[in-house]
Amino acid sequence: MNVLVVNAGSSSLKYQLFDTSNDTVVAKGLCDRIGIDGTLEHKRLADGKVYSAQVKMDNHSQALKYLVEALLDKDHGCVSSMSDIEAIGHRVVHGGAYFSESVLVTEDVLAKLELCRDLAPLHTGAHIMGIQGCLDVMPNTPQVLVFDTAFHQTMPKEAYMYALDYDVYEKYAVRRYGAHGTSHRYVAGEMLKLLDKPVEETKIITCHLGNGSSISAVKGGKVIDTSMGFTPLAGVMMGTRCGDMDPAIVPFLMQKLDLNPDEVNTYMNKKCGFLGISGVSSDCRDIEAAIAQGNERAALSIKMLGYQIRKYIGSYTAAMDGVDAIVFTAGIGENTASVRAEALRNLSYFGIEFDEEVNAATKGRSGVTKLSTENSKVAIYMIPTNEELVIARDTEAIVKAL
Ligand code: ADP
8 A cells, every 4th residue: 555654844744655565665755844935855765766846835735735746746756646645644743642543534533633732732733734734635535643642551540640739630631641652662563573472471661762762661562651751851861852850940940040931941942951961962973073072071961861761771670570672763772872882881780781892883774783692681672763664554554444
């Protein structure tokens, strides 16, 4: 089945056309600067043919019109008619407590998605524009929503509740939701295939480390805890986000830096993490380059992230009463050996032992790589993530069953 995977942002729309019969990407691209002026970058994968254009895109419907034209084009396209695009799968950042699995778009689903707006206002608004754009341009093509939060919906209440007063939870749905669920689900699924154990008995810690990072405890194939919380600000430190800290720091900063609630939120999301500690950059590659030049704050930032991940590994091992495997994925998890090494140090009490040389040589392009030594009681793997493939597969399964 040809499935168009759409990731709609407020002013951009990324896409991949999948052929699910062999899990290949046929074409991919980006509509950017929607509502400003508009650019389209399109690539056909079979022969690497690239097409780019500056076209006015007032909204997501117009962006989708150009995207479909590119897919149909005789020169750089890859399908011969609109009906060859058999289904559309959307990445959706927040499904609140309403969605614990992927769903077909219906009136009822759209009404529930509206209720998630409060939890991720910018993202949800963008997704709704993307869905509406597809309805305008391809009204007869079934659409499926795949949620970043869905995989985490199996968490027990003691893991997702905050010790605020209960009214706040009931009135405003303040609780842990987590994020990156599609990525955690993909790598946990791949790891399960490598473990010689019945799924129900498995205990896996998945570390999605990218610009945003989260860590999950996956017991018996289901998430029982995850590091991101009510928002993606929680958990380990990230490119520009602070991660977990004493909540009393928030009002303290508001007073000292004279910030209002929006400003302190922006500060914690945009000025902290690697950027704030190193003073160099939010990007791990720049941090590594600065360390090579002897920058101590850059070195501290890597040590801090490694230490924080290690503490999550320890606490999730306790939460699951053991661990069979630890998986690293996403930009940093796949490519940055120093972060993996810092995260895996001093875990000998748990029987966790990694191969320094293999780890140092492992990059995302190496493909699935075992990092643990033969003596390690716990399997350690780098597994490149593939969220789009999960979206394409879920979409196919739901549409085929119609
Ligand atoms: P996002 O959360 O935006 O999807 P990514 O998963 O692409 O982020 O991760 C981005 C991070 O991965 C950056 O800090 C970047 O420095 C780091 N990284 C390290 N090496 C590479 C690499 N070879 N390719 C891509 N990202 C890398």
